[in-house]
Amino acid sequence: MSSDIMPRWVVLKFGGTSVSSRERWDTIASVVRERLGEGLRPLVVCSAFGGVTNALEGLLEGAMAGGFQQELDEIRAMHISLGEALEVDAQAVLAEDLSALGRLATGVYMVGEASPRIRARMLSLGEIMSTRLGAAFLSKVGLMAAWADARDALTSQGGLGLDAHRHYLSATCDFAPDQALSERLGRLDAEVIVTQGFIARDPAGETVLLGRGGSDTSASYLAAKLGAARCEIWTDVPGLYTANPRLVPEARLIRALDYREAQEIASTGAKVIHPRSVAPALRHKIPLHVRSTPRPEVEGTVITEGGQDQGARVKAISSKTGVTLVSMETAGMWQQVGFLADAFAQFKKHGLSIDLVSTSEMNVTVSLDPAANALEQETLTALVADLSGLCQARIIGPCASVSLVGRNVRSVLPRL
Numbered sequence: 304m305s306s307d308i309m310p311r312w313v314v315l316k317f318g319g320t321s322v323s324s325r326e327r328w329d330t331i332a333s334v335v336r337e338r339l340g341e342g343l344r345p346l347v348v349c350s351a352f353g354g355v356t357n358a359l360e361g362l363l364e365g366a367m368a369g370g371f372q373q374e375l376d377e378i379r380a381m382h383i384s385l386g387e388a389l390e391v392d393a394q395a396v397l398a399e400d401l402s403a404l405g406r407l408a409t410g411v412y413m414v415g416e417a418s419p420r421i422r423a424r425m426l427s428l429g430e431i432m433s434t435r436l437g438a439a440f441l442s443k444v445g446l447m448a449a450w451a452d453a454r455d456a457l458t459s460q461g462g463l464g465l466d467a468h469r470h471y472l473s474a475t476c477d478f479a480p481d482q483a484l485s486e487r488l489g490r491l492d493a494e495v496i497v498t499q500g501f502i503a504r505d506p507a508g509e510t511v512l513l514g515r516g517g518s519d520t521s522a523s524y525l526a527a528k529l530g531a532a533r534c535e536i537w538t539d540v541p542g543l544y545t546a547n548p549r550l551v552p553e554a555r556l557i558r559a560l561d562y563r564e565a566q567e568i569a570s571t572g573a574k575v576i577h578p579r580s581v582a583p584a585l586r587h588k589i590p591l592h593v594r595s596t597p598r599p600e601v602e603g604t605v606i607t608e609g610g611q612d613q614g615a616r617v618k619a620i621s622s623k624t625g626v627t628l629v630s631m632e633t634a635g636m637w638q639q640v641g642f643l644a645d646a647f648a649q650f651k652k653h654g655l656s657i658d659l660v661s662t663s664e665m666n667v668t669v670s671l672d673p674a675a676n677a678l679e680q681e682t683l684t685a686l687v688a689d690l691s692g693l694c695q696a697r698i699i700g701p702c703a704s705v706s707l708v709g710r711n712v713r714s715v716l717p718r719l
Contacts, residue, residue: 312531313343316522319353321596325388350518351429366411389440419471430499438497449493457503474511478527478583519580527583533590541595542604571706572623633694
């Protein structure tokens with residue numbers, strides 16, 4: 304099919320709960336047919352089945368502790384059971400991947416440890432296995448489906464100058480438009496292409512992960528690279544709300560948001576979309592649609608440039624827990640040139656990303672988001688030691704943060 308007549312792409316991302324039952328896969332097939340009916344070409348991006356990534360983590364821990372067969376059998380049983388529900392022979396479809404998982408677990412057992420490189424290879428198999436079964440199911444129900452390896456489409460940025468944990472387990476990827484990728488996928492003999500979220504490849508060809516929640520980011524990366532008509536994030540709730548509906552029953556669904564508002568809501572605690580998924584869509588003006596797999600009839604939240612501009616107002620209240628604070632106090636920072644630069648350099652040295660900053664004449668307190676940082680105790684201890692030459696530093700936490708998100712919020716503060 305020549306590129307000048309190829310239908311425009313639509314990227315459909317389905318999370319773990321959205322790919323974990325026959326009922327949900329029937330919904331996925333229905334959505335794919337609807338998009339084909341709109342004249343679009345679907346690229347389906349899937350997470351691992353619900354619970355599988357945690358099970359793979361358990362397999363790693365078991366292998367390092369000296370035994371892993373029970374965990375391996377449980378993971379195999381989870382996939383065979385879902386394969387039976389999908390009427391797909393999982394044992395045959397996943398034979399190579401299950402064998403690879405067993406070999407990797409044996410290697411970890413033999414050496415008694417798992418490097419970030421091995422951890423990335425093992426965890427990636429969750430997405431690889433779910434998409435192999437998904438592609439087989441869509442073909443079985445009459446759709447021309449092809450399986451594609453996301454590692455052939457997404458390449459991480461930054462070399463091994465990064466620490467190994469960040470390089471292999473929390474990678475970021477380039478998302479510049481890629482006509483060659485679009486043409487390569489377009490040449491596949493398929494109506495719908497099924498690929499993985501969460502995984503990519505580094506410049507040396509090694510498997511890397513985008514971090515927990517990375518499937519949203521994968522979908523946004525791919526939508527930007529393909530110049531997609533839109534990117535749809537399908538999850539277990541209909542969209543973004545004015546507050547967490549589990550905590551505030553009166554919370555309302557937000558029908559339209561600006562990219563920046565959505566990113567603030569996500570980064571300050573909403574779990575519906577990953578904060579990193581917004582930037583690629585914003586850069587290339589790809590609309591993001593947040594939809595519900597259990598309730599596909601609900602239109603959900605649409606995220607675009609400008610959203611519904613209703614002037615200055617609070618759009619949402621969000622919160623997150625597990626936040627770590629670092630308090631830095633000294634009388635010497637008053638009118639001292641370069642104090643913040645010197646202090647923040649220590650956070651950079653330890654690979655820590657600062658979230659929020661509060662300053663006064665004698666104190667600077669910053670927050671560290673556990674979703675963006677690996678907050679091992681030894682890292683925090685080393686940070687405090689390095690900061691001690693500049694100030695009196697102490698760790699406070701775990702804490703919670705509550706945020707008001709909206710447009711021109713400062714102008715409405717007197718009314719709040």
